[in-house]
Amino acid sequence: MLQCSKNMLQRQRLIATKTHDHHVMIQQILLACVRDILLPGVHQAIIRLNKCFQKICMKVVNPYDIPSLKTLKVYVAKTLSMLEIWFPLGVFNIMIHLLIHLVENLDVCGPIGASQCG
Numbered sequence: 001m002l003q004c005s006k007n008m009l010q011r012q013r014l015i016a017t018k019t020h021d022h023h024v025m026i027q028q029i030l031l032a033c034v035r036d037i038l039l040p041g042v043h044q045a046i047i048r049l050n051k052c053f054q055k056i057c058m059k060v061v062n063p064y065d066i067p068s069l070k071t072l073k074v075y076v077a078k079t080l081s082m083l084e085i086w087f088p089l090g091v092f093n094i095m096i097h098l099l100i101h102l103v104e105n106l107d108v109c110g111p112i113g114a115s116q117c118g
Contacts, residue, residue, distance in 0.1 A: 027054065045082040052076050056102050061111050073103045 031050060034043055055072055076099055084092065 026050075039086075041082070042086045045079065045086055048075070048079040048082060052079055052099065056099075056106060059111055061106060069103065069107045072106075073100065076100055076103055 027050060031047060034046060038046070052072070052075065061069075080096060080099065083096075
């Protein structure tokens, strides 16, 4: 992975990247790039969305930590509200709404990566 990332940086191209490379780009590099480009409110909304996905995609979730999951559901709802303020409504479709249901699945099924819930 490290060798592939070095090659991407040296060539300044995003070809022949693997899924993990895209995951790292979205969760780490994208946030650093948009920090100085976007307005502070937009940047904050994107950071909150990133934190939501990081919490949802955790490998281990404590099943007895139910208040944390309820707090996460409220956090996701507030984040989606912030995104609706800054982005036009044409951006939002049923897939954005799916984020709230992913938190519910996390409560019912456990970690998303290991769950068989559909």
